[in-house]
Amino acid sequence: MLAYLGRRAGDALLAVLGVSTIAFLAVRVSGDPVALLITEYATPEDIARVRRMLGLDLPLWQQYLRFLADALQGNFGESLRFLKPAAPLVYGALPATVSLAAAALTIALLVGLPLGVVAGARRGSLVDGAAVAMATLGQSIPYFWLGILLIMLFAVHLGWLPAFGSETLRHLVLPALTLSVTPMARIARIVRSGMVEVLTHDYVRTARAKGLRNARVLVRHALPNVAIPVVTILALDFGTLLGGAVVTETIFAWPGVGRLVVQAIQSRDYPVVQAVVFYLAMAFVVINLLMDLAYARLDPRIRYQ
């Protein structure tokens, strides 16, 4: 178990290192960052001074080591747009993204799980057909179109919910709904095919033979055995969710990390891009590790070697 943990932590570290290398190169490859900081009236001496100030006069490997050391201390330099340190900007935007993602996942689970159970238990029925159709559509509809449709219906025409901003809980409804549809469809699909498979097993027949009620057979005997693929999907979907959050936050002007990074890329604000990429990579890697460990709790047969 410890050896396994060590290996996984090593992998995780490598992943973060790889991503931060990309983030580091982003600034160097895509043109001289100094060009973004100076005016056209800057003298060569000014430019040299700025280069020295940013450490850009050092050899590349020294710059890289310096970048890594700074990154580990949460120092990514100043945002070129806000003229404030980049890392606190990311911390500030993080709660908005986390609450959006958590709300979306909750909706996805609350709808997707029962839908998948019922569809799987009644395979071939009308409910099953509707669930499969919904899941297929849910996996095909892009976040940004769904978001626009929801705004048109609930904000523009019915006037029930606000379309933009984040002041109240009501502002969370439309973005969370938008972001929930893809994971909801995936959860419903996975639970359904898991149920179809599990329900053919002997222990399910035994449970029925004992005279247990159908609901109890499904929830107590079948569902726990479908949990592993669902957790896997949730872990994988966290990445998809982050990607979806980038788009969803932009549509709904939700002040999260996704919107921050898009604006940063558009205005070539590289310190912020680096900081966001670094922290999201960290978050993603840590969550993957936690999910991996959760397997052992969910399925006692899994032993880490």
Place this chain on the structure above:
Amino acid sequence: MLPRALASGAPIARPRRHRVAALAGAFLALVILAAVAAPLVAPHPPGRQQIARRLTPPAWMRGGSADYPLGADQLGRDVASRILFGARISLTVAVLAVGIAAAVGVSLGVVAGYYGGWADRILARLADIQLAFPLTLLVITLIAILGPGLVNVVAALGLGGWAAYFRMTRAQVLVVRQMEYVMAAQCLGVPDARIAWRHVLPNAVSPLIVLASFSVAQVIILESALSFLGLGVQPPTPTWGGMLADSRDYLAIAWWLAAFPGLALTLTVLAVNLVGDWVRDRLDPRLVV
């Protein structure tokens, strides 16, 4: 009447799936045809602005005109023509990006799986690391480095996608390599490269086709998302994502600007997914779906 047990089983459901897949395939063929023939079938050049016709509603609505079947946008450009030309971008990016990802991933996967050794270990670790990172974020980071534009979008999506093909090819090759017919070929003195490409790869190709069909759908959505965010193919080139981004300022007065490009995008992705489902059913009949 069929017994209930039989009526709820898979064999009955299959023909319906085939019909749905055939319909999806036909729709996809239509989209491809429309994209290829866009200059011939589009009512207007996609960039032509007729300010006098700005925000013209679709033809069947009051104030609509047959000249602008799906309406006109805020600059008086024909929505239908822009959708047709937008299909070219979506499909071109999808085919090229998936092609690049598959070519890179499969070649490296065959080499790594067949020969093993240190190159295999390094590549496998590299793929693991990349797959541990969300694709959307990776692509956006690459675009931040490369800058927007058609070529860079294709490059970012292509480079972002190789790892899945690599991992799958490698796993398949590791299995096929142990087969007797491969050993027989080795005993006969067939060169390694020929064995790898003529004997090993063709027997490992089914799951790769399934993967490719689903990644086409993913790439179409990602390309549109990039265009939507202003990080993809740049205006004035019409893209579905770009049209949707523009539509946001007119949601209250011109619903057609958002409805039709989104519908084109969703239906195309849906069709690709349905065809992908069908391909998977055909190539891997053991799967319970």
